Amino acid sequence: MKTSKITLTLTTAALCFGAVNAAWSASETIGLSQESLDHPWLATQRKQIEAGSSTAGVRLLATDGQGNVATQIAGIEDMQSKGIKLLLVQAGKAEGLRQELQSLKERGIPYMFVGKPIENAGAITMVSGDNRALGVDAGQFIVDTLTQKNGKPKGNVVILEGIPGDETSLNRVGGALSVIKKYPDIKVVASQPGDYRRPKAYSVMQNILQAHPPGTLDIVFAANGEMALGAIQAIKESGRSKEIKVTGLDGQREEFDAIRAGDEAATWLYPPAGTEGIAVALKILKGEKVPPKIVLPTVRVTKENVDMVKPAF
Amino acid sequence: MAIAESMSNVSSSERFSNNAYRRIELVQRYGILAIFLLLCMTAALSSPFFLTPDNLLNVVRQVSVVGLTALGMTFVILTAGIDLSVGSILALTTLAVAGLKPYGPVASLAGGIGVAVACGWLNGFITTRGRIQPFIVTLGMMTALVGVGLAYSDGQPVIGVPVSLGWIGRGRVGGVPVQAILFVLMALVSMLILKRTRYGRHVYAVGGNVEAARLSGVAVDRVRVIAYVLSGLFAGLGGIVMAAQLNIGEANLGKGLELDAIAAVVVGGTSLAGGAGGIGGTIIGVLLIGVLNNLLNLLNIPAYTQLIVKGAIIVIAVLIHAQLSRSKGR
Numbered sequence: 107m108k109t110s111k112i113t114l115t116l117t118t119a120a121l122c123f124g125a126v127n128a129a130w131s132a133s134e135t136i137g138l139s140q141e142s143l144d145h146p147w148l149a150t151q152r153k154q155i156e157a158g159s160s161t162a163g164v165r166l167l168a169t170d171g172q173g174n175v176a177t178q179i180a181g182i183e184d185m186q187s188k189g190i191k192l193l194l195v196q197a198g199k200a201e202g203l204r205q206e207l208q209s210l211k212e213r214g215i216p217y218m219f220v221g222k223p224i225e226n227a228g229a230i231t232m233v234s235g236d237n238r239a240l241g242v243d244a245g246q247f248i249v250d251t252l253t254q255k256n257g258k259p260k261g262n263v264v265i266l267e268g269i270p271g272d273e274t275s276l277n278r279v280g281g282a283l284s285v286i287k288k289y290p291d292i293k294v295v296a297s298q299p300g301d302y303r304r305p306k307a308y309s310v311m312q313n314i315l316q317a318h319p320p321g322t323l324d325i326v327f328a329a330n331g332e333m334a335l336g337a338i339q340a341i342k343e344s345g346r347s348k349e350i351k352v353t354g355l356d357g358q359r360e361e362f363d364a365i366r367a368g369d370e371a372a373t374w375l376y377p378p379a380g381t382e383g384i385a386v387a388l389k390i391l392k393g394e395k396v397p398p399k400i401v402l403p404t405v406r407v408t409k410e411n412v413d414m415v416k417p418a419f
Numbered sequence: 420m421a422i423a424e425s426m427s428n429v430s431s432s433e434r435f436s437n438n439a440y441r442r443i444e445l446v447q448r449y450g451i452l453a454i455f456l457l458l459c460m461t462a463a464l465s466s467p468f469f470l471t472p473d474n475l476l477n478v479v480r481q482v483s484v485v486g487l488t489a490l491g492m493t494f495v496i497l498t499a500g501i502d503l504s505v506g507s508i509l510a511l512t513t514l515a516v517a518g519l520k521p522y523g524p525v526a527s528l529a530g531g532i533g534v535a536v537a538c539g540w541l542n543g544f545i546t547t548r549g550r551i552q553p554f555i556v557t558l559g560m561m562t563a564l565v566g567v568g569l570a571y572s573d574g575q576p577v578i579g580v581p582v583s584l585g586w587i588g589r590g591r592v593g594g595v596p597v598q599a600i601l602f603v604l605m606a607l608v609s610m611l612i613l614k615r616t617r618y619g620r621h622v623y624a625v626g627g628n629v630e631a632a633r634l635s636g637v638a639v640d641r642v643r644v645i646a647y648v649l650s651g652l653f654a655g656l657g658g659i660v661m662a663a664q665l666n667i668g669e670a671n672l673g674k675g676l677e678l679d680a681i682a683a684v685v686v687g688g689t690s691l692a693g694g695a696g697g698i699g700g701t702i703i704g705v706l707l708i709g710v711l712n713n714l715l716n717l718l719n720i721p722a723y724t725q726l727i728v729k730g731a732i733i734v735i736a737v738l739i740h741a742q743l744s745r746s747k748g749r
Contacts, residue, residue, distance in 0.1 A: 143569060143574060144670065145574075148574070150574070150575075270722035270723055270725075271722075295719070296719045297722075298715075298716055299722040299725065303672075303674070304665055304669075305665065308664070309712070312480075312481065313477070313481075313712070313713050313716030314716055316471070316473065316474040316477055316717060317716065317718075319468075335665075339666075360578060419575075
């Protein structure tokens, strides 16, 4: 009795899967591989790509690496075996993926990068913002702000870095430093990792505030929005909001609110590139030519334009 | 051979004076405290900002979330179990607290605690009924609960907790942060449970020797289930503090928290094998890690070096502790 029930269930399940599979093969299928799904930026990217592909009537398979490059590769393999025409890759640990992409190329499956590219990895195209350029513009903003405050480019800067060794963080911080370093009177008095996370940045900022008494800090550069929001919270609680400005990066919705409230001085949009990415992907499917690199514009958001720009996610 | 060895151990230990025993106990109990004080002294000497009352309160406030979680973890580890799902339970609690905002602060709190306790109970239920390693059960739970949180919140942070709850995360009573008071209170309650109640004695019995405990009539499964419920409950309290502090709920707020909590418990001298240790050690372990993080920031130690220092100090602290207990025992 029990056995037959199980058999029945399994058969039904198999039939269902079969039906779904048959439906899939009916139209074109593309794949999306993300490093993880645990950040709003990544969730938004997936949602945009899902929306774009369903409007166009293209089947989308999506997997994510759950923060682990081996898992991401396994997901790519699974999708490849189901027969995808094109793969969209949001590259987590860039170097770890290079080999896998090479072997995809050998098997004749084209791929493109969305959001986070790898240079010289044989992709048809890459659609993303430019972290280094964002960092450079943020550096310029910091220099201008300090000049305005102190009469000349002079002051003390705090940097909240992302996860140690992470490429995005290195590019953003490196870009900002490349500008700041030109002015000897601007000092980076603290540069500490906040791992992109709000709770961590919150306590790191609390500690930094302890080590730098009132009057010794001018501006905080956070390598993403979550950390900027954590830093703002810590600064507010210390009653030093008037003294210390905060800039973020990413342009998430909450940062926009903070800018409106005057808590955050500026942020830069780092678009998830899902909408733009799927548009380019559809062109590729139709056989159209696309440029090898599409860099999404750098948008600086301050109190002046906050009501005219849409948050990145 | 093994029997002969243990026999000789017994007879030699019988020759120990009471003093020697007391000394081992003292070292086991206070060795980690000495290491902690040593770290504090180093901190005080290397940064003029460390010993300011403001900074010390700052440290206590910062450790309270990990601290609350570590209290629950102590119960579980004492029963020779482990709970890897505390970070996910904490995150799910923040989501419940923020998500129930429209129904008012009481519903928010009750919902948060309810979710946390239910998850803890499920951990214990599956572990004891299914006779599965708690490592696997709670590992699965850790992954699944993040999924539940992401699905519930659609991958986005849920903004805003009831205004009156903000007090838990940001308020002060007589200058002392409310969350620090909560941590200290809960630590005292935990200590009382372990030291003064029958349940506490049963926790040690189960962790020390399951079979012996079972034979002497301890309801082993119930003791273990309650330990997981406590672990969930304390992680939930941590979640309420964090949600109140940051005014959001998010599915990944607790990432990595389980390792911080386990490290604090083990640094505090509680054995991963169960049956030995206690809340006092955990408190020191929590403070040790908190002071370390604080000092690394105060001294502006670069990111890569921080990872090395943190890892090394945790291992060295346990190493010194183990060496001290052993050499004095000889």
